[in-house]
Amino acid sequence: MSSHAKAAKKFIADRERTAWHDQALYFVREKRDKMAHDVSEWEELREMASRMKRHTISNLAYYLDMFERNATANGIHVHWAKDAEEHNRIVYEIIQKHGGKNLVKSKSMLSEECGLTPYLKARGVDAVESDLGERIMQLMGMPPSHIVLPAIHVRREEVGKVFEKELHTEPGNSDPTYLTHAARAALREKFLHADIAMTGVNFAVASSGAFVVCTNEGNADMGTSFPKVHIAIMGLEKVIPDYGALSLYIRLLARSATGQPSTTYTSHYKKPVEGQEMHVVIVDNGRSDILACTEHVNMLKCIRCGSCINTCPVYRRTGGYSYSYFIPGPVGINLGMLKSPEKYSGNVSACSLCYSCSNVCPVKIDLAEQIYKWRQNLAPLHLAAPSKKFMEKGMKFVMEHPGLFYPAIKAGRIAEKMPRFVLYNSLDAWGIGRELPQFAEETFNAMWKKGKMK
Amino acid sequence: MGSKEEIFARIKAHGVDQVERPEMTFTPLTFPEPLVQFEKILKAVGANYVLLEKGQDVNEAIRKAYPEAKTIASNLPEVTCATVNPDKLDDPRELNGTDVGVIRGEFGVLENGMVWINQHTRYKALFFIAEALVVLLDRNELVNNMHEAYARPDFDDYGYGCFIAGPSKTADIEQALVIGAHGARGVTVILQHPPL
Numbered sequence: 080m081s082s083h084a085k086a087a088k089k090f091i092a093d094r095e096r097t098a099w100h101d102q103a104l105y106f107v108r109e110k111r112d113k114m115a116h117d118v119s120e121w122e123e124l125r126e127m128a129s130r131m132k133r134h135t136i137s138n139l140a141y142y143l144d145m146f147e148r149n150a151t152a153n154g155i156h157v158h159w160a161k162d163a164e165e166h167n168r169i170v171y172e173i174i175q176k177h178g179g180k181n182l183v184k185s186k187s188m189l190s191e192e193c194g195l196t197p198y199l200k201a202r203g204v205d206a207v208e209s210d211l212g213e214r215i216m217q218l219m220g221m222p223p224s225h226i227v228l229p230a231i232h233v234r235r236e237e238v239g240k241v242f243e244k245e246l247h248t249e250p251g252n253s254d255p256t257y258l259t260h261a262a263r264a265a266l267r268e269k270f271l272h273a274d275i276a277m278t279g280v281n282f283a284v285a286s287s288g289a290f291v292v293c294t295n296e297g298n299a300d301m302g303t304s305f306p307k308v309h310i311a312i313m314g315l316e317k318v319i320p321d322y323g324a325l326s327l328y329i330r331l332l333a334r335s336a337t338g339q340p341s342t343t344y345t346s347h348y349k350k351p352v353e354g355q356e357m358h359v360v361i362v363d364n365g366r367s368d369i370l371a372c373t374e375h376v377n378m379l380k381c382i383r384c385g386s387c388i389n390t391c392p393v394y395r396r397t398g399g400y401s402y403s404y405f406i407p408g409p410v411g412i413n414l415g416m417l418k419s420p421e422k423y424s425g426n427v428s429a430c431s432l433c434y435s436c437s438n439v440c441p442v443k444i445d446l447a448e449q450i451y452k453w454r455q456n457l458a459p460l461h462l463a464a465p466s467k468k469f470m471e472k473g474m475k476f477v478m479e480h481p482g483l484f485y486p487a488i489k490a491g492r493i494a495e496k497m498p499r500f501v502l503y504n505s506l507d508a509w510g511i512g513r514e515l516p517q518f519a520e521e522t523f524n525a526m527w528k529k530g531k532m533k
Numbered sequence: 534m535g536s537k538e539e540i541f542a543r544i545k546a547h548g549v550d551q552v553e554r555p556e557m558t559f560t561p562l563t564f565p566e567p568l569v570q571f572e573k574i575l576k577a578v579g580a581n582y583v584l585l586e587k588g589q590d591v592n593e594a595i596r597k598a599y600p601e602a603k604t605i606a607s608n609l610p611e612v613t614c615a616t617v618n619p620d621k622l623d624d625p626r627e628l629n630g631t632d633v634g635v636i637r638g639e640f641g642v643l644e645n646g647m648v649w650i651n652q653h654t655r656y657k658a659l660f661f662i663a664e665a666l667v668v669l670l671d672r673n674e675l676v677n678n679m680h681e682a683y684a685r686p687d688f689d690d691y692g693y694g695c696f697i698a699g700p701s702k703t704a705d706i707e708q709a710l711v712i713g714a715h716g717a718r719g720v721t722v723i724l725q726h727p728p729l
Contacts, residue, residue: 103708118644123559130555137552140544147537159537211714212705228705235707255709263715270715271626287689297661297701297716304625304658315540320554322683330644330679340574340645341698344716350692352657363540370547 081464082425087397100232101395107228108389110338111439118334128327129443132380135319136370142285142318143361149288153350156358163193166362170195170277170310173358174204177308179275185292185299186210187279188226188383189312189362191405206277207269209298211262218245224399226406227336227385232398266298276303280313280359281382282328286321289349290359293332293342300346310358311348315366316379328382331441336384369417374452378413380442385410387436387446393429402426409436409446416453424462427453485524563677564643568724571675574646578699579712581721584672591723595667598721599633606663607635608654625656634663634717638697640674641722642682647696648722649682657693661701666717668697672724 091097115121135142147157160166166189174182182199184206190196196206196217208217212229216222218241223229230238239253248261278299282291290311292299303309319325333339351357369379388394388408399407404415404423412430415423427450436446457463477483526532534542564570572582583594592614595605606628607615612635619628628634636659638648648668650660660666676682682696701716712718 106708118562120559120561124561127555127557127559130552133552134554137549140541143541143544159535159540161536161539165536209715210705211703215705228708230705231708233706235709238706255706256711258706259703259711259714263713266715267629271629289689295701296703296714298714300657300695301661301715304656304661322688323680326679326683337704340578341642341647341696343578343698343700343702345647345696345698347691347694347696349694352652352693363536363543367540367543367547370544370549373549376549 081428082403083397083401083429086403087401087429090398090401091396096234097396097398099234100398103231104389104395107338108386108439111335111386111389112338114334114338114340118330124327124330125441125443128331128441129380131319131324131327132442133377135324136316136376136379139315139318139367139370142320143315145285146283146288146318147361149285150283150290150359151288153288154357155288155351156356158358158360160360160362160364162364163362166193166312166360166364167195167198169360170312171199171202171204173308173310174199174275177274177356179306179308180204181269181273182206182275182277183209183269183273183302183306184277185279185294185302186213186229187277187312188406189279189314190277191222192364193362195312204275207266207273209266209269209302210294210296211259211298214262214266215241218242222405224407225385225388226383226410227388232400270301271305273302273306274308276306276309278303278309278311280311280317281332282325283313283318283359284321284325285318287349289347290317291325291329292346292348293329293344294346295337295339295343297344300344303348307354308356308358309348309351310360312360312362315361315363316381328441332382332384335386335439335441365418372417375413375417375449377444377449378410378417380444381410381414382442383410384441386439386441387444390435390439392431392433392435397429402429409450410444413446413449413453420453420460420462424453424457424460427457485522557680561678561680562644567643567675568672570643571641571646571722571724574643575699575722578646579702579720580646580699581719583721583723585723585725587726591669591725594723595633595635595721598667599665599719602632602665604631605633605635606631606659609635609637609669619659620655622656625658625662628656628658628662631659631663633665633667634659635667635669636660638668638670638674638722640676640682640685641670642676642679642696644678645698647682647698650695650697651691652693652695657695660695660697661716663717665719665721666697666700668720668722670722670724671727673727 158169199206208214215230224232235253242248246265278292280290281293333342391408394408404411412426430450434447575582605615606617606619608620641648700712700720701714703714704710
């Protein structure tokens with residue numbers, strides 16, 4: 080059994096929660112569909128956005144260099160980190176230089192990837208998450224289970240309990256408005272007293288040397304409004320050529336992510352304000368190596384909208400914690416394999432090959448096709464399950480010998496008459512949670528021979 | 534070799550085939566009745582829409598929208614109902630507790646209800662910390678979509694700028710929409726006639 084299937088067992092044990100999780104995400108997926116249908120040029124927009132990313136990837140060094148040059152001219156300090164360790168060190172050195180102790184940050188999957196918060200904590204710097212979902216997860220002591228909706232798997236009563244303990248809200252009150260406003264009041268104090276602000280970057284505009292941060296809550300902007308230092312961190316694939324390219328992604332991002340026409344705040348940071356220092360840390364951490372994987376280079380197009388996760392029938396029914404990589408769903412399966420097939424191959428089975436992810440992706444990444452390719456390559460990587468290899472060999476032999484194929488189908492029908500314990504036992508992973516279909520009375524081949532089909 | 538050089542060396546070593554920058558092959562969304570669409574989309578993103586007639590006073594409209602407001606912060610000369618000029622404060626933290634902030638928007642976007650705010654105040658905190666935000670906008674400054682927005686000749690002329698579409702919101706608890714996560718709990722866009 081794959082690592083995903085094992086972990087998913089825990090999640091699906093609670094049937095009611097599984098159904099609720101599935102519906103909550105499908106609701107977001109439906110909102111996305113409505114937004115896409117309201118824009119008549121949607122498919123052409125996706126196509127252009129996809130090609131623009133491909134163009135950018137094929138000129139990555141050129142645009143990164145342009146961004147650095149223009150950002151530097153704007154007064155921004157640009158840093159380069161080849162891996163997570165260097166990223167963490169650069170961030171810590173900036174904080175240390177300013178004697179910072181309290182950092183307030185907006186959501187960044189890159190900081191999760193680099194393990195920044197525990198790194199800073201070990202050095203006496205308190206990094207407070209300010210996105211509500213991220214803050215809930217931080218107070219619960221758990222990682223986010225989704226890249227855009229960090230607490231999508233948490234019930235309101237659970238939030239109420241954590242807030243009761245941490246923010247002293249009324250016992251038993253789990254009203255989302257009440258809890259959100261309690262977090263607003265508590266985090267307002269954090270914003271006002273932070274000495275370092277950190278944000279992620281959604282897009283870095285090379286032609287202007289500006290970077291764009293998208294939020295609904297306004298937490299990134301509130302965070303950067305008071306401290307003297309703003310550190311923005313970005314993966315190097317976040318660079319785009321110019322505002323013409325930006326218009327494509329701003330139109331696609333929120334519509335795909337949460338089914339909104341735009342995020343509430345789309346903030347453009349170009350120059351530090353008087354008295355403030357602004358830093359951008361550009362991180363590689365394995366991204367440049369993706370360029371060498373011809374079959375998977377499209378992953379560098381990803382704008383982290385999460386629409387592939389919302390639509391994925393496996394994700395919706397198994398939750399983010401069933402995946403061993405910190406990014407779940409189709410995007411995470413692929414990024415995990417690019418990071419380390421040895422560590423994360425347990426996720427590639429978490430896909431029914433329905434291809435819905437490839438169809439909703441705003442930059443047309445062939446997510447499902449890539450998962451299929453990874454599966455095909457498990458055997459050469461010596462990561463395939465032995466039981467599956469044995470079965471495949473048997474199947475291949477039968478398929479290639481018609482003299483065996485038809486008798487095998489007839490024999491298969493005997494299965495219908497077998498006792499349950501023979502068919503559904505622990506040796507047969509396929510039979511767990513699945514029922515055999517009813518076989519037709521006659522095979523198509525037999526009907527054809529009798530002239531029943533024309 | 535520094536990290537930048539190392540990263541660039543890897544990018545060059547793994548170089549992928551050159552792909553040309555794509556041309557736009559479609560006509561993006563346009564709206565035949567800008568004011569009708571703007572009212573509709575502002576409502577959809579949770580903002581209030583006020584259309585001022587010629588000769589109507591902006592201060593009256595602000596007062597009418599927020600009759601309970603005690604502190605109104607603005608550096609705009611025509612906003613005479615302002616109780617605080619935020620540019621004269623020594624510290625942006627002093628803006629905490631502001632009931633209404635009044636700022637100018639450069640242009641609005643019809644496809645999504647965004648208004649472009651170019652920072653013409655000393656502290657950008659004003660846009661986010663006030664309980665309610667009033668944005669004054671010239672009714673002729675409306676563009677159809679993001680392509681038109683970013684193609685405006687003066688667009689890149691900012692140090693900090695923000696597109697704002699309605700009040701701060703979140704749905705992080707069970708996908709239930711809650712207005713007023715961290716920023717303004719209410720946004721009113723007042724459309725004015727251009728100055729004569």
